[in-house]
Amino acid sequence: xxxxxxxxxxxxxxxxxLIHVPILCVAFMLDQSWYKFTASQLKEIDGIxxxxxxxxxxxxxxxAFFSTKFSKPNNNITFRYIFVEKKLExxxxxxxxxxxxxxxxxxxxxxxxxxxxxxxxNAELEQGYGRELAQTIPGITTLSQxxxxxSVICSYKINFNINRxxxxxxxxxxxxxxxxxxxxxxxRLALIEVIVVFAIPFIILSTKYKNLIKIIPVVAIPGLIVxxxxxxxxxxxxxxxxxxxxxxxxxxxxxxxxxxIIAQNSGISYWKAIDVNxxxxxxxQWFYKLPGFNNLNKIxxxxxxxxxxxxxxxxxxxxxxxxxxxxxxxxxxxxxGLIILTILGFITGHFYRTFKFQNGIxxxxxxxxxxxxxxxxxxxxxxxxxxxxxxxxxxLIYFYCAKRVKQ
Numbered sequence: 256x257x258x259x260x261x262x263x264x265x266x267x268x269x270x271x272x273l274i275h276v277p278i279l280c281v282a283f284m285l286d287q288s289w290y291k292f293t294a295s296q297l298k299e300i301d302g303i304x305x306x307x308x309x310x311x312x313x314x315x316x317x318x319a320f321f322s323t324k325f326s327k328p329n330n331n332i333t334f335r336y337i338f339v340e341k342k343l344e345x346x347x348x349x350x351x352x353x354x355x356x357x358x359x360x361x362x363x364x365x366x367x368x369x370x371x372x373x374x375x376x377n378a379e380l381e382q383g384y385g386r387e388l389a390q391t392i393p394g395i396t397t398l399s400q401x402x403x404x405x406s407v408i409c410s411y412k413i414n415f416n417i418n419r420x421x422x423x424x425x426x427x428x429x430x431x432x433x434x435x436x437x438x439x440x441x442x443r444l445a446l447i448e449v450i451v452v453f454a455i456p457f458i459i460l461s462t463k464y465k466n467l468i469k470i471i472p473v474v475a476i477p478g479l480i481v482x483x484x485x486x487x488x489x490x491x492x493x494x495x496x497x498x499x500x501x502x503x504x505x506x507x508x509x510x511x512x513x514x515x516i517i518a519q520n521s522g523i524s525y526w527k528a529i530d531v532n533x534x535x536x537x538x539x540q541w542f543y544k545l546p547g548f549n550n551l552n553k554i555x556x557x558x559x560x561x562x563x564x565x566x567x568x569x570x571x572x573x574x575x576x577x578x579x580x581x582x583x584x585x586x587x588x589x590x591x592g593l594i595i596l597t598i599l600g601f602i603t604g605h606f607y608r609t610f611k612f613q614n615g616i617x618x619x620x621x622x623x624x625x626x627x628x629x630x631x632x633x634x635x636x637x638x639x640x641x642x643x644x645x646x647x648x649x650x651l652i653y654f655y656c657a658k659r660v661k662q
Contacts, residue, residue, distance in 0.1 A: 262458055264472050265611070267319045267603045267628045271312050278632045279308045281512075282519040293509050294517045296570040299524035304581075307589060308519070311580035314593045315631075318600025323608050337618070343656045347408055350401045350648070351425065357398035358432050361391065365439065394546030399436075399445075402429045403645050404652070406449045407622045410456040426453060443486040447479065451629075452622040459611065483511055515632045517574040522581030525565055534558065535586035537577060538635050541643035579635040599637070603628060619649040 263269050283305040290298045337343065359366065391397070406429055412422040426449075433446040484507050492506060500506040536543050536558040543555035566572040577585075583592040606624050609615025617624075623645050627636035636642050 265455065265459070265607070265625065266323075267600070267607055267625075268316050268323075270628050271316050271319075271631065274629070275632045276309065276312055278515050279305065279312070279519060282516045285516065290517075290520060293513050294520070294571045294574050296517075296520065296524075296574075299520050299527065304523045304527075307584070308523075308578075308580050310593060311583070311596050312631075314596040315600035315603075318597040318602075319604035319607070320600075322601040322604025337653075337656050343408070343652065346652060346656070347405065347425075350405055353398045354401040354405060354429075357396050357401075358436075361396045361399060362435065362439070393544070397640055397644055399432075400641050400644050401648065402433065402445075402449055403452050403623050404619075404648050405429060406453040407456065407619060407649075410453045410622075411460075411618075414457060414460050437482075437486060441486060443482055447482060448626055451626060455622040455625060459613070480507070480511060483507070513574065514576065517571075518576040518578045518633045519581070521566065521570055521574055521576065522578035522585070524570060525562060525577070526581045526585045528565060528569075529585055531588045532558065532586050537582040538579075538586045538638040540638050541640045544640050576634050578633070579631050582635050616650070616653050619653050620646065623649065 264273075283300050285298070287298045290296050406426060409422040409426040409429075413419050413426075429449055430446070433449050436442040436445040484503075487507060487510055488503070491510075492503060500509075534543070534554055536555055540555065543551045543558075545551055563572055563575065566575055580592075580596065583595055586592075587595060603624065605615075606617040606621040609617030610621035611617070623642065624637070627642065630636045637646075
């Protein structure tokens with residue numbers, strides 16, 4: 256079993272310790288005035304909720320540690336054979352067709368009238384209006400998330416020099432569409448996600464620039480802030496906040512930090528008010544939003560409206576992200592929540608280990624799952640409809656295409 260590049264920052268334990276625990280600590284230490292100015296809400300994080308948040312991260316870390324140390328990845332997978340498999344080529348073409356169709360339907364109004372692009376660029380239309388023009392169709396436009404699956408496969412194909420030109424063109428097409436989504440619908444995550452999932456296999460397999468790879472976060476964080484700044488300029492600065500802040504830099508600092516810190520405060524506030532949800536809608540949105548299941552959809556709509564009403568009365572509805580640890584506590588209670596966090600840590604550790612050694616399901620799954628690891632202070636990505644289709648697709652691809660031969 257051959258291990259690839261050792262990249263410390265791809266380890267989920269490192270991410271929790273160096274990103275998420277410090278965010279929770281900062282959220283706890285900030286005083287009331289910051290919350291009042293930044294999000295017009297009271298500070299809800301107290302000593303007990305802070306300790307329970309730390310316990311949640313400890314539980315996740317314990318699960319990840321034992322999984323990375325003791326889980327047994329499949330040693331009978333020769334990973335490179337998966338990517339020369341003709342079955343995979345057919346699947347890629349099918350996914351690409353579905354992906355393009357979903358985006359054509361999503362941006363149909365813009366295709367009919369391209370002047371809408373210029374109107375948004377010139378601030379004649381708000382980006383919020385772009386969302387109204389490019390409305391999602393449940394179960395159809397969700398297929399645009401297949402761009403993540405295709406990007407991961409593109410990364411491996413290019414690495415192994417398999418039909419390299421074709422897959423470079425496909426990836427650049429996905430980047431272009433993701434930029435349009437970020438610009439029109441304020442979906443900057445659409446762009447960030449495809450870049451991240453494409454880069455991760457490259458990083459683990461690259462035989463060059465090993466020292467540079469180890470310090471990628473030093474470059475990636477400023478890059479993320481640049482993308483965030485451009486998006487927020489059109490999304491909210493020119494229409495709402497330019498008169499409230501003395502400088503754009505100050506606004507971006509508050510806005511960027513608030514997305515993670517306020518998620519802790521909002522989650523804790525609602526958890527205190529609700530205690531335990533009647534249905535686990537916060538962590539299983541994919542289930543309650545399944546197209547065609549009206550009863551489930553009604554439950555989700557009711558619970559979501561109840562949450563948004565709470566934000567309008569007590570907090571701020573524009574900050575509707577919910578810290579995953581407290582989402583799990585709200586859905587299942589603290590004792591069961593800690594067990595679930597340990598299990599999630601174990602699953603994450605297994606995906607990481609099989610990705611690191613390139614001999615199991617983590618080959619496909621971890622680049623996308625890693626987005627959820629990065630989001631552990633902001634939103635429960637693993638339970639969203641956006642990622643449900645990605646995980647199901649990767650699981651099907653792995654079990655359908657993987658060749659189990661002795662190495």
